[in-house]
Amino acid sequence: MAGILSLKPEDGKRLYPEALKWFKDHRATIQREVPLEELSDDDLNTFLSDDEKREFQTSMNEIAKGLARCINTGGVSPDLLANIGIGLNSLQFQVDSLLPMHNIGLLLKKVYERKREEERNQEEERKRKVEEEQKKRDEEDKRSREQAQAEKKRREEEAEAERREKEEEERWCAARKAVNPPIDDAKRYLHKPGEYDKFIEAAREAIEVYIEKSEDYLDDSRTFDYRTSLWKINYRKEEERQKTAANFAAKEYNRELNKEIVNLKSKLDPQRKNPSTYFQLKIKDKRHTGHKFDYVLSKEEEENFDRTLVRIANERLKQLIPNSLSQFIDIPSQYYRIYFPLPSVSYSFAGVPCLDFAFDIFAAAYGEVWLKPGKKSFGDYEFHLLHFLCRSRRNYQVDQEYNLLGIYRELIHQ
Numbered sequence: 092m093a094g095i096l097s098l099k100p101e102d103g104k105r106l107y108p109e110a111l112k113w114f115k116d117h118r119a120t121i122q123r124e125v126p127l128e129e130l131s132d133d134d135l136n137t138f139l140s141d142d143e144k145r146e147f148q149t150s151m152n153e154i155a156k157g158l159a160r161c162i163n164t165g166g167v168s169p170d171l172l173a174n175i176g177i178g179l180n181s182l183q184f185q186v187d188s189l190l191p192m193h194n195i196g197l198l199l200k201k202v203y204e205r206k207r208e209e210e211r212n213q214e215e216e217r218k219r220k221v222e223e224e225q226k227k228r229d230e231e232d233k234r235s236r237e238q239a240q241a242e243k244k245r246r247e248e249e250a251e252a253e254r255r256e257k258e259e260e261e262r263w264c265a266a267r268k269a270v271n272p273p274i275d276d277a278k279r280y281l282h283k284p285g286e287y288d289k290f291i292e293a294a295r296e297a298i299e300v301y302i303e304k305s306e307d308y309l310d311d312s313r314t315f316d317y318r319t320s321l322w323k324i325n326y327r328k329e330e331e332r333q334k335t336a337a338n339f340a341a342k343e344y345n346r347e348l349n350k351e352i353v354n355l356k357s358k359l360d361p362q363r364k365n366p367s368t369y370f371q372l373k374i375k376d377k378r379h380t381g382h383k384f385d386y387v388l389s390k391e392e393e394e395n396f397d398r399t400l401v402r403i404a405n406e407r408l409k410q411l412i413p414n415s416l417s418q419f420i421d422i423p424s425q426y427y428r429i430y431f432p433l434p435s436v437s438y439s440f441a442g443v444p445c446l447d448f449a450f451d452i453f454a455a456a457y458g459e460v461w462l463k464p465g466k467k468s469f470g471d472y473e474f475h476l477l478h479f480l481c482r483s484r485r486n487y488q489v490d491q492e493y494n495l496l497g498i499y500r501e502l503i504h505q
């Protein structure tokens with residue numbers, strides 16, 4: 092046989108017609124239920140059990156034996172007996188092959204059904220796998236879409252957050268610029284512990300209130316600490332300005348005093364000299380005998396002369412002292428003096444010729460002129476002045492002591 096229930100062409104030609112017809116009819120009956128061309132020997136090995144394989148092979152062997160008895164080996168015989176024998180063999184083949192052919196049909200049907208079942212199972216498995224793969228792809232696509240949507244949403248949220256943050260920052264910066272908290276002044280003037288930190292917190296609160304209320308933010312009670320800090324800054328800043336202005340005014344005043352003191356000092360003698368020597372240098376008069384006049388004066392006359400001397404000398408000294416310097420100058424209350432008489436004679440006629448003798452009294456005197464410490468107010472600040480006269484190498488020192496400025500000499504004619 093060629094294939095399942097298939098005859099080789101040469102075998103089909105050699106079979107008795109009755110046997111061939113019977114074989115083809117039964118094969119067609121099986122073919123109606125089982126498409127034999129779709130089955131192969133591998134299918135038989137795959138879908139039949141060992142017992143069924145043996146049963147199938149046994150049935151096939153019986154059919155093959157029956158067909159072998161139906162092969163015409165001598166051609167058409169005219170002998171009637173011979174033809175009757177052929178007919179009997181064909182009939183015997185049909186009878187003997189009926190059950191094996193039936194078994195073969197059943198077994199082939201089982202193979203076909205099992206193959207179809209396997210194919211259905213395989214198809215279902217394939218479909219299941221396809222569905223699973225499609226489901227996985229769908230799930231992956233869904234996850235990808237969800238992730239993409241989540242990522243898009245996240246980016247949008249981040250962008251929105253950045254936009255809001257930027258708007259908030261711009262709004263805050265604009266409010267800060269409008270409020271303009273004096274940070275540098277706060278660092279300088281809020282020097283007490285905790286004041287600067289409190290100002291920074293109050294400034295932040297004031298900016299937030301400005302964002303909420305705009306120009307009326309200072310009327311809000313939440314800006315009380317900020318307004319208090321501003322008042323402290325302005326108050327201390329004004330204090331510093333006044334102090335700086337007072338310092339500058341004091342320095343300028345001191346500078347002018349220093350010039351005036353230098354000028355006054357140039358008009359005084361730096362050292363004490365004997366009044367008699369001074370008198371001789373100033374008076375080139377031959378009448379000077381070197382005698383003093385003091386010893387002829389009574390105590391009362393001497394005191395009168397001295398008061399007059401001090402008054403005249405101090406009036407002349409004051410003319411040398413500028414008004415701005417007068418409060419810092421200690422005017423001498425007494426002078427070291429010597430009185431000198433210079434005789435003079437004049438002629439007169441009062442009935443008889445007369446000579447009138449008189450004396451010109453001169454006083455040679457000197458007094459010590461002292462600088463005394465003083466204070467002067469500029470605004471609300473009081474300064475020790477004249478400290479420029481007592482400066483060290485790098486900065487000025489306040490001198491609280493009196494300083495001898497010079498010797499004032501005077502020659503007075505009474």
